[in-house]
Amino acid sequence: MNRTPSAGMDPARFVDALIENPVGVLSADLPAASTDQALFVQRLGRHGPRLVDLFLTLYKDRADARKWLKRLFTIMAESWDRRSDDLRTLDRAREADPSWFQSEKMVGGVLYVDLFSDNLANLFEHIAYFKELDLTYLHLMPIFSVPHGDSDGGYAVSSYRAVNADLGTMKELTELARVLRGEGISLVLDFVFNHTSNEHEWARRARAGDPVYQGFYHTFADRTLPDQYERHLREIFPTVRRGNFSWDAQMRRWVWTTFNSFQWDLNYANPAVFCAMAEEMLYLANAGVEVLRLDAVAFIWKEMGTTCENLSGAHDIIQAFNAVARIAAPSLLFKSEAIVHPDQVLSYVAPEECPLSYNPMLMALIWEAAATRETRLLEHAVKKRERLPEGCSWVNYLRCHDDIGWTFDDEDARQLGIDPAAHRRFLNAFYTGNHPGSFARGVPFQYNPDTGDLRVSGTLASLAGLEQALDADDPVLIQMAVRRIMMMRSIMLSVGGIPLIYIGDEWGMLNDYTYLSDPAKVSDSRWVHRSRKKWHLQRSYSDPAALEWRFFNGLKEMIGLRKNLPALRNGGMEPFWTGNPHLFAYLRQAEGQQLLIVANFSEHGQVVSRDRLSGFPRESVFFDHIGKTHHPATADLALAPYQYMWLEVKDVR
Ligand code: GLC
Numbered sequence: 010m011n012r013t014p015s016a017g018m019d020p021a022r023f024v025d026a027l028i029e030n031p032v033g034v035l036s037a038d039l040p041a042a043s044t045d046q047a048l049f050v051q052r053l054g055r056h057g058p059r060l061v062d063l064f065l066t067l068y069k070d071r072a073d074a075r076k077w078l079k080r081l082f083t084i085m086a087e088s089w090d091r092r093s094d095d096l097r098t099l100d101r102a103r104e105a106d107p108s109w110f111q112s113e114k115m116v117g118g119v120l121y122v123d124l125f126s127d128n129l130a131n132l133f134e135h136i137a138y139f140k141e142l143d144l145t146y147l148h149l150m151p152i153f154s155v156p157h158g159d160s161d162g163g164y165a166v167s168s169y170r171a172v173n174a175d176l177g178t179m180k181e182l183t184e185l186a187r188v189l190r191g192e193g194i195s196l197v198l199d200f201v202f203n204h205t206s207n208e209h210e211w212a213r214r215a216r217a218g219d220p221v222y223q224g225f226y227h228t229f230a231d232r233t234l235p236d237q238y239e240r241h242l243r244e245i246f247p248t249v250r251r252g253n254f255s256w257d258a259q260m261r262r263w264v265w266t267t268f269n270s271f272q273w274d275l276n277y278a279n280p281a282v283f284c285a286m287a288e289e290m291l292y293l294a295n296a297g298v299e300v301l302r303l304d305a306v307a308f309i310w311k312e313m314g315t316t317c318e319n320l321s322g323a324h325d326i327i328q329a330f331n332a333v334a335r336i337a338a339p340s341l342l343f344k345s346e347a348i349v350h351p352d353q354v355l356s357y358v359a360p361e362e363c364p365l366s367y368n369p370m371l372m373a374l375i376w377e378a379a380a381t382r383e384t385r386l387l388e389h390a391v392k393k394r395e396r397l398p399e400g401c402s403w404v405n406y407l408r409c410h411d412d413i414g415w416t417f418d419d420e421d422a423r424q425l426g427i428d429p430a431a432h433r434r435f436l437n438a439f440y441t442g443n444h445p446g447s448f449a450r451g452v453p454f455q456y457n458p459d460t461g462d463l464r465v466s467g468t469l470a471s472l473a474g475l476e477q478a479l480d481a482d483d484p485v486l487i488q489m490a491v492r493r494i495m496m497m498r499s500i501m502l503s504v505g506g507i508p509l510i511y512i513g514d515e516w517g518m519l520n521d522y523t524y525l526s527d528p529a530k531v532s533d534s535r536w537v538h539r540s541r542k543k544w545h546l547q548r549s550y551s552d553p554a555a556l557e558w559r560f561f562n563g564l565k566e567m568i569g570l571r572k573n574l575p576a577l578r579n580g581g582m583e584p585f586w587t588g589n590p591h592l593f594a595y596l597r598q599a600e601g602q603q604l605l606i607v608a609n610f611s612e613h614g615q616v617v618s619r620d621r622l623s624g625f626p627r628e629s630v631f632f633d634h635i636g637k638t639h640h641p642a643t644a645d646l647a648l649a650p651y652q653y654m655w656l657e658v659k660d661v662r
Pocket of ligand 1: 164304410
């Protein structure tokens with residue numbers, strides 16, 4: 010057999026060679042890629058051996074593993090055939106510049122299409138709005154067809170190929186992706202791959218009794234196995250349903266449902282599921298999606314006797330999907346959504362797994378520091394756990410569509426003399442308005458009476474004190490809330506990674522309590538921070554007396570600054586200990602530029618004593634890009650309440 014793939018070689022024969030002897034392919038000379046087919050074969054040669062290895066490891070106990078592997082290669086080849094010229098051009102550009110997403114020019118936004126513009130057709134009219142904010146990354150919350158009524162905000166997908174008819178069509182989505190790309194904005198969508206809705210075609214067939222499709226899910230005739238699994242599992246949505254399994258009356262079987270009972274967990278131990286989902290993933294990539302947010306990554310692999318979270322099988326599955334993408338849709342990038350222990354969050358981040366990841370620890374600890382006015386835990390944790398592998402980036406956010414959970418490491422807290430359980434209780438009380446003197450208006454989410462666990466819902470502005478201040482009509486409190494919000498934003502935009510704006514926060518959206526009168530939403534407090542875009546407020550963006558103006562223009566200005574400071578490109582941050590427990594500071598450095606960022610988390614003025622700055626040359630001058638002022642390195646640095654500075658260190662010798 011010819012083991013050296015040549016440009017003219019039939020991919021099917023090449024695949025046989027690859028499965029037979031991946032190492033042989035790896036050591037062979039790959040063809041110069043003069044045609045698109047040769048390029049595909051070349052990518053197969055580069056990433057195929059890894060894929061074969063992962064697949065055959067995952068499915069080592071399955072006699073039909075090779076059959077499914079071949080099916081997977083067929084899926085990739087067919088999908089590549091269908092990929093548009095535009096996207097193939099993008100593939101080449103991204104391969105030539107794999108760190109494109111690490112640029113300081115990257116700024117993201119995320120929104121619900123229905124709440125923002127009613128539907129996809131109207132969204133086209135708002136591209137100018139995204140351009141005004143200078144976004145380069147737009148995440149649309151799930152827009153595919155879902156069951157009527159409660160669909161967990163779209164996270165119960167009934168088809169990965171049909172846009173929810175209320176929102177539009179696949180054709181509009183593809184067109185939107187193309188138009189956005191032309192404007193320099195990458196389209197980001199969710200890949201809700203841990204589960205489908207119970208109305209997905211596969212689930213319907215399973216319920217009708219088809220054993221092939223029952224094998225797509227984890228189904229059980231009785232409680233024997235579920236009870237055994239249950240001993241080690243957490244509960245994610247304990248207020249809507251206890252346990253992790255739901256009885257389906259039509260199928261007359263129990264089915265694994267980590268989240269809601271209408272969200273059926275897929276069974277990735279079945280290679281047919283892997284292949285079917287790879288096909289759906291490539292379909293989305295060919296529609297022009299550039300980044301996929303991999304939803305609920307922690308839960309995709311199950312093993313008896315374990316917590317069924319963050320298992321090595323989950324990593325193998327994602328890495329195998331990643332290899333599929335590298336071969337058949339190379340520009341597709343993965344972002345992981347793992348809201349788990351910080352070390353587990355890190356475990357998903359790698360160029361060959363998810364090069365992008367949400368940064369839930371930083372998010373939670375910014376809120377923690379806002380409540381305590383102390384930055385010790387934030388500083389300590391960031392020092393230990395913020396560093397990512399080369400070629401990867403954080404996605405930094407203050408709020409998103411989900412709740413806030415206090416994901417810090419217990420040992421980090423103990424090392425600082427903080428009792429982690431008591432501290433979480435304090436934070437929950439603080440953010441749900443049960444702590445005297447708290448500025449926050451949050452709403453409890455998913456209280457678990459057995460464990461005492463609680464998370465918090467609410468918008469950035471309401472949690473940061475604006476709602477309460479406006480109700481009290483207190484100008485000083487309003488001022489503090491505004492400054493607090495701006496200060497928190499300044500960290501999101503400068504700390505390293507892609508800042509992600511939860512659309513609505515750009516103008517200071519407050520909590521919206523109307524969900525309480527909607528039966529499909531009332532039991533899920535996250536709807537308090539998922540509200541309709543109030544377009545009439547846009548008028549206020551041009552009225553300097555309006556708060557909306559301050560929020561919107563303040564953000565625009567900060568984004569503009571970020572984009573002109575090469576030190577803010579990705580490349581890590583070094584925490585800088587100021588000696589003042591109310592300040593959070595770090596150094597950013599790139600392309601010969603050095604920035605010292607300092608943020609004051611308290612409502613009182615604070616000082617960085619000059620001794621702390623002695624590491625900088627005596628002749629240095631700090632230029633604050635925010636306040637446009639100069640500060641000598643030899644003097645104390647004074648910050649007003651909630652002030653933040655982006656200080657460029659200039660050696661003026
Ligand atoms: C993710 C989503 C969340 C959803 C869950 C189940 O965590 O962010 O909104 O409820 O997955 O799909």
